[in-house]
Amino acid sequence: MDWQAITARIEAAVAPHIGSGKVADYIPALARVDPVKFGMAIVQGNGEMITLGDSHEPFSIQSISKVFTLSMALRLYGEQVWSRVGREPSGSAFNSIVQLENEKGVPRNPLINAGAIAVTDMLVAGSNRDAMVEELLTRFHRLSGDTTIWIDEEVAQSESATGSRNRALAHFMAAFGNMANPVEDALHAYFRQCAIRMSCRQLARAALFLAYDGCDPINRDRLVTREDCRRINAVMMSCGHYDNSGDFAYRIGLPGKSGVGGGILCIAPGHGAIAVWSPGLNASGTSMVGAIALEELVEATGWSVFG
Numbered sequence: 001m002d003w004q005a006i007t008a009r010i011e012a013a014v015a016p017h018i019g020s021g022k023v024a025d026y027i028p029a030l031a032r033v034d035p036v037k038f039g040m041a042i043v044q045g046n047g048e049m050i051t052l053g054d055s056h057e058p059f060s061i062q063s064i065s066k067v068f069t070l071s072m073a074l075r076l077y078g079e080q081v082w083s084r085v086g087r088e089p090s091g092s093a094f095n096s097i098v099q100l101e102n103e104k105g106v107p108r109n110p111l112i113n114a115g116a117i118a119v120t121d122m123l124v125a126g127s128n129r130d131a132m133v134e135e136l137l138t139r140f141h142r143l144s145g146d147t148t149i150w151i152d153e154e155v156a157q158s159e160s161a162t163g164s165r166n167r168a169l170a171h172f173m174a175a176f177g178n179m180a181n182p183v184e185d186a187l188h189a190y191f192r193q194c195a196i197r198m199s200c201r202q203l204a205r206a207a208l209f210l211a212y213d214g215c216d217p218i219n220r221d222r223l224v225t226r227e228d229c230r231r232i233n234a235v236m237m238s239c240g241h242y243d244n245s246g247d248f249a250y251r252i253g254l255p256g257k258s259g260v261g262g263g264i265l266c267i268a269p270g271h272g273a274i275a276v277w278s279p280g281l282n283a284s285g286t287s288m289v290g291a292i293a294l295e296e297l298v299e300a301t302g303w304s305v306f307g
């Protein structure tokens with residue numbers, strides 16, 4: 001693979017679009033992020049890392065954390081996870097509440113807010129609200145070999161202060177008996193997992209196990225079974241970008257997860273993990289420039305799972 005040519009191609013493709021999209025502004029810490037930032041890291045199974053732009057700069061991973069909590073829950077609870085959340089694309093916004101009533105408090109999938117809150121609730125029930133997030137953080141430290149990954153307390157507090165909608169989702173689930181803990185305990189953990197800051201380099205490295213059947217190819221840590229790894233990737237492909245999941249699959253053809261901090265994590269099974277970050281979002285909360293960079297990457301590498 002001629003990575004020099006590929007990175008040049010990606011840089012040329014994103015250049016005219018840098019700064020496009022709308023930076024999330026529901027909390028000050030996200031609103032003040034420089035919109036022209038762009039970073040990307042591609043980590044392969046042998047540990048080789050290709051980077052572009054601001055790949056070292058930590059950003060708020062937000063909903064990308066949902067992939068990692070899902071993998072923790074599947075490891076702890078196996079099939080039981082699917083009694084608390086479904087695995088169908090929602091076709092709705094990440095924080096939509098309407099489906100929850102029709103579907104009796106069981107969220108469509110674990111990658112929308114309601115589903116991720118239910119998953120976090122399961123993890124809190126198996127531990128406690130602070131220990132669960134510590135475990136997630138420790139997992140990131142171990143996988144990326146970097147103990148500097150941290151929780152941005154300002155973001156965590158703002159998430160909580162502006163979290164009425166997430167509270168509504170959680171209370172709605174509680175009304176249907178789909179919460180094991182007091183709502184505020186699950187939300188405390190959920191707001192904190194969203195507030196983790198990581199760079200593209202750290203994030204791609206931490207997700208490498210998802211490209212290699214659930215086992216980190218470098219330190220040989222098994223995080224999830226081969227079957228669960230395949231299932232997580234399937235859920236990312238069908239649900240990772242809310243009502244933008246179909247378009248993302250059409251354009252990029254890789255399992256992915258977006259976050260409103262402007263990050264996108266993508267898995268290229270058997271090839272590697274990719275993290276890209278650029279703060280401007282489309283209407284569904286997916287990084288505009290990030291998606292363009294990924295489109296170019298799959299074009300150049302042939303890494304789309306659809307060839």
Ligand SMILES: NC(=O)CC[C@H](N)C(=O)O
Nearest residue numbers: 062063094194259260285
């Ligand atoms: N799509 C996202 O990244 C949403 C995460 C955001 N913290 C929320 O819970 O609403």
